[in-house]
Amino acid sequence: MIKTQKPNSGAHIGAKTSVSKIMWQVVLALMPATAFGLWCFGWPALNLFIITVASALFFEAFCIRLSGRLAIPVLMDGSALLTGWLLAMTLPPFAPWWIGVVGSGLAIILGKQVYGGLGQNLFNPAMLARVALLISFPIEMTTFVDVSPLFFSHSPGFIDSFNITFAGLSPTDARVGATTLGYIKTEFSQHHLLSDILKDYSGTLNMIGWTRGSLGETSTVLLAFGGVWLLRQGIIQWFIPVSLLLTVALLASVFHLWDSEHYASPWLHLNSGALMCVAFFIATDYVTSPNTPAGQLVFGAGCGLLIYVIRTWGAYPEGAGFAVLLMNAATPLIDHYIHPRIYGRDRKGKPLEISKS
Amino acid sequence: MLSFFSKPRIQGGVHAEQHKDATAHQPIVYSFPLPKKLYIPLQQHVGKPAEPLIRVGDKVLKGQLLAYSQGMISAPVHAPSSGVIVDVNDYPAPHPSALPIRMIVLETDGNDEWVKLCPPEDPFLLEPEDISLRVGAAGIVGLGGATFPTAVKLNMGRENHIDTLIINGAECEPYLSCDDRLMQECAAQIIDGVRLMLHGMRTERAVVAIEDNKPAAYQAMQAAALPYPSIEVRQIPTRYPMGWDRQLIRYVTGKEVPVGCRSSEVGVTIHNVGTAQAVHKAIRLGQPLVSRVVTVSGGAVSKPMNVLVPLGTLISELFAYCQVDAAHTARIIMGGPMMGDALPHTGLPTVKATSGVLALSAPELKDSAEQPCIRCASCVTVCPAGLRPVDMANNIRINQLDVAVDLGLKDCISCGCCSYICPSNIPLVQYFKYASGAVAARQQAQHKSEQTKRLMDDRNARMERIARQQLEEEQARIAAKAERERLKAEQESVA
Numbered sequence: 137m138i139k140t141q142k143p144n145s146g147a148h149i150g151a152k153t154s155v156s157k158i159m160w161q162v163v164l165a166l167m168p169a170t171a172f173g174l175w176c177f178g179w180p181a182l183n184l185f186i187i188t189v190a191s192a193l194f195f196e197a198f199c200i201r202l203s204g205r206l207a208i209p210v211l212m213d214g215s216a217l218l219t220g221w222l223l224a225m226t227l228p229p230f231a232p233w234w235i236g237v238v239g240s241g242l243a244i245i246l247g248k249q250v251y252g253g254l255g256q257n258l259f260n261p262a263m264l265a266r267v268a269l270l271i272s273f274p275i276e277m278t279t280f281v282d283v284s285p286l287f288f289s290h291s292p293g294f295i296d297s298f299n300i301t302f303a304g305l306s307p308t309d310a311r312v313g314a315t316t317l318g319y320i321k322t323e324f325s326q327h328h329l330l331s332d333i334l335k336d337y338s339g340t341l342n343m344i345g346w347t348r349g350s351l352g353e354t355s356t357v358l359l360a361f362g363g364v365w366l367l368r369q370g371i372i373q374w375f376i377p378v379s380l381l382l383t384v385a386l387l388a389s390v391f392h393l394w395d396s397e398h399y400a401s402p403w404l405h406l407n408s409g410a411l412m413c414v415a416f417f418i419a420t421d422y423v424t425s426p427n428t429p430a431g432q433l434v435f436g437a438g439c440g441l442l443i444y445v446i447r448t449w450g451a452y453p454e455g456a457g458f459a460v461l462l463m464n465a466a467t468p469l470i471d472h473y474i475h476p477r478i479y480g481r482d483r484k485g486k487p488l489e490i491s492k493s
Numbered sequence: 494m495l496s497f498f499s500k501p502r503i504q505g506g507v508h509a510e511q512h513k514d515a516t517a518h519q520p521i522v523y524s525f526p527l528p529k530k531l532y533i534p535l536q537q538h539v540g541k542p543a544e545p546l547i548r549v550g551d552k553v554l555k556g557q558l559l560a561y562s563q564g565m566i567s568a569p570v571h572a573p574s575s576g577v578i579v580d581v582n583d584y585p586a587p588h589p590s591a592l593p594i595r596m597i598v599l600e601t602d603g604n605d606e607w608v609k610l611c612p613p614e615d616p617f618l619l620e621p622e623d624i625s626l627r628v629g630a631a632g633i634v635g636l637g638g639a640t641f642p643t644a645v646k647l648n649m650g651r652e653n654h655i656d657t658l659i660i661n662g663a664e665c666e667p668y669l670s671c672d673d674r675l676m677q678e679c680a681a682q683i684i685d686g687v688r689l690m691l692h693g694m695r696t697e698r699a700v701v702a703i704e705d706n707k708p709a710a711y712q713a714m715q716a717a718a719l720p721y722p723s724i725e726v727r728q729i730p731t732r733y734p735m736g737w738d739r740q741l742i743r744y745v746t747g748k749e750v751p752v753g754c755r756s757s758e759v760g761v762t763i764h765n766v767g768t769a770q771a772v773h774k775a776i777r778l779g780q781p782l783v784s785r786v787v788t789v790s791g792g793a794v795s796k797p798m799n800v801l802v803p804l805g806t807l808i809s810e811l812f813a814y815c816q817v818d819a820a821h822t823a824r825i826i827m828g829g830p831m832m833g834d835a836l837p838h839t840g841l842p843t844v845k846a847t848s849g850v851l852a853l854s855a856p857e858l859k860d861s862a863e864q865p866c867i868r869c870a871s872c873v874t875v876c877p878a879g880l881r882p883v884d885m886a887n888n889i890r891i892n893q894l895d896v897a898v899d900l901g902l903k904d905c906i907s908c909g910c911c912s913y914i915c916p917s918n919i920p921l922v923q924y925f926k927y928a929s930g931a932v933a934a935r936q937q938a939q940h941k942s943e944q945t946k947r948l949m950d951d952r953n954a955r956m957e958r959i960a961r962q963q964l965e966e967e968q969a970r971i972a973a974k975a976e977r978e979r980l981k982a983e984q985e986s987v988a
Binding site: 138139144145146147148149150151153154155157158213215253254255256422423426427428471475476477478479480481485487488489490 | 504507509510667739749750751752753754758759809812817819822824825826830831832833834835837838839852853857858859860861864865866867868869870873876877878879880881883884901904907909910912913914915916917918920922923926
């Protein structure tokens with residue numbers, strides 16, 4: 137007679153997935169854009185990236201140890217790595233080292249662990265940290281350098297990079313500036329028109345990512361590539377990215393057609409700022425987005441609307457972080473009102489009427 | 494474009510790995526050696542257990558009635574072989590708890606001698622009610638695993654004037670292939686059973702639904718159904734849980750069965766292919782249900798197969814025949830791997846519900862290291878009942894059972910899709926089964942306390958009434974006495 141251990145309920149078999157597999161696939165999807173960003177902005181960017189990710193892992197391990205658990209198995213789920221990674225991608229590439237450390241601390245401790253760890257947080261940790269940094273350290277967080285790829289003569293070398301990241305020696309003024317969106321915002325305040333402002337603007341370079349911007353957010357094409365791969369892998373669903381991008385594009389088109397001198401084109405909006413990164417990697421965060429397809433459509437559209445509103449009429453040139461956080465706050469509400477219909481019941485949960493047709 | 498807006502015909506579901514190849518390509522084995530002892534539970538069906546009418550020491554023949562059905566929803570039990578009754582007592586049930594239930598123990602004599610069978614000459618001349626009676630007397634229950642007495646279903650179908658009989662050949666559970674083999678090898682018998690059931694329910698139309706991963710079964714069934722235009726054989730997409738009756742009804746007819754209703758109320762009745770074959774045997778040959786085809790499969794089974802076994806055969810004997818490697822057996826499952834029950838040991842009998850017995854090795858099982866929920870909502874996506882397993886489980890975890898009930902706990906069909914898909918290995922179905930049990934226990938306790946309170950109130954009222962009556966009688970007595978004395982005084986004064 138064969139005996140086995142304690143009884144288990146079905147299903148006895150399972151799909152071959154795990155939290156860490158999901159996280160690693162997202163990391164893999166981020167690779168191309170990250171690699172491109174690191175190459176574009178050189179050694180200082182790499183320093184900042186490593187510091188941010190390492191401190192995210194450190195803070196996660198610290199919190200887990202505080203709660204009296206073993207840190208290694210929790211770190212292996214890859215969620216802290218992903219949070220640090222995403223945060224690093226949204227930072228200005230030449231930001232000093234403490235920006236990365238403080239940001240990771242905010243993301244992991246305030247954004248995630250105080251809620252109870254993985255799966256419990258209300259807000260996206262990376263965006264929470266990014267917004268907190270932006271409000272607290274506006275200078276550091278809005279100083280963007282020109283593209284200065286690795287191994288190019290005018291780029292900072294390996295040694296220089298330490299001065300930039302750790303000693304806070306900022307690069308010469310000639311090589312820093314604002315992002316496209318920031319530039320447009322300042323120029324508008326001088327009552328300039330879009331046709332003047334965008335004389336030097338190249339849509340193609342912006343799409344590739346050859347432009348001033350955050351460490352890993354510049355390359356629209358590579359981020360979209362990673363996002364589409366994630367869609368194909370079934371890690372994310374299309375509802376949020378599509379509704380988000382469509383909403384921004386639609387709003388931008390309408391206003392651009394109405395007044396092309398004061399409202400930037402949808403093409404510019406789609407290729408600027410954190411839009412692609414947010415659409416595919418931030419807004420689709422499982423923990424902080426709604427559970428149902430319809431809810432996700434609403435969530436994505438809400439993000440898109442807020443991004444456009446903040447970019448166009450708000451005080452900040454880029455509103456992706458704020459938009460995501462605001463919609464995160466609305467997620468429980470969306471989930472409360474939008475849920476699937478139970479079989480044999482109507483939307484309100486009452487049993488269906490018998491229809492004998 | 495219009496179809497985009499119409500109601501989806503399949504909701505949720507998963508594409509589980511099939512694992513059917515190990516058994517689906519070899520014929521059913523009919524040479525299983527007759528066990529020395531058969532353990533026949535008196536309850537192998539939904540409803541009341543059967544009541545034994547034999548005594549220890551009685552000699553019985555194969556197919557002889559051992560226990561008769563009791564009440565409206567019940568089914569009789571017959572002797573799976575000839576021999577002597579050696580015990581009627583409590584033995585471990587084929588259930589995760591293996592708690593003892595009443596069983597008849599039959600020591601076989603090896604002759605396997607049938608009792609005298611008396612099939613009708615032409616069953617289509619029988620009254621439909623007669624078909625139901627014979628099906629009921631043969632002890633036939635739903636062989637897909639639900640084990641609802643088939644005769645009751647036939648009666649309900651006839652009374653509700655259903656328009657479609659659906660024959661469930663989906664067999665969506667991984668590993669299992671007994672229905673598949675049955676359809677390939679006994680298509681004519683199944684189709685005959687379907688015709689008899691149609692006759693028994695006075696219904697004109699039957700649809701045999703077979704998942705499209707069983708092309709051989711589909712072809713065999715279609716060939717067998719060709720002469721009968723009332724029977725349509727249809728392929729349906731392979732997607733667990735396609736064999737859930739309500740999912741199948743919605744896919745085949747477009748009708749949705751409201752919560753709390755039986756499918757016959759919307760004009761549809763659903764039976765398993767195995768049941769149809771059992772009906773054929775019961776009506777055409779007069780044979781009661783005494784054996785069934787069981788799939789024995791899994792990573793620890795050296796010779797996986799579909800095998801015809803007499804009911805009451807111990808799983809240990811079945812495993813010995815199929816050469817199950819005990820060292821590699823991590824879990825024994827009765828039924829399929831999605832909804833089946835994990836059994837604690839193999840000293841348990843096969844019953845009418847046993848469509849398969851699996852001996853799974855450790856690598857086949859779902860990893861049990863539970864991780865925190867990341868709200869990926871896969872469980873919401875795959876739930877065929879349209880529930881939100883994530884929210885239900887979260888509420889059950891903090892013992893908010895009422896909230897879980899409001900979220901639809903009672904509409905959960907325990908299909909296991911959510912547990913299957915969960916990347917964090919959260920045993921969601923276990924949560925729901927626990928909560929359902931706890932809610933039922935609580936309701937029972939509440940009912941009990943209400944009953945006690947009612948009895949107490951009744952008693953108080955009764956005592957009060959008695960006291961009042963006594964008081965009234967006392968007063969009446971005093972009044973009568975006073976009256977008597979007054980009369981007496983009057984009489985005296987008159988005198």
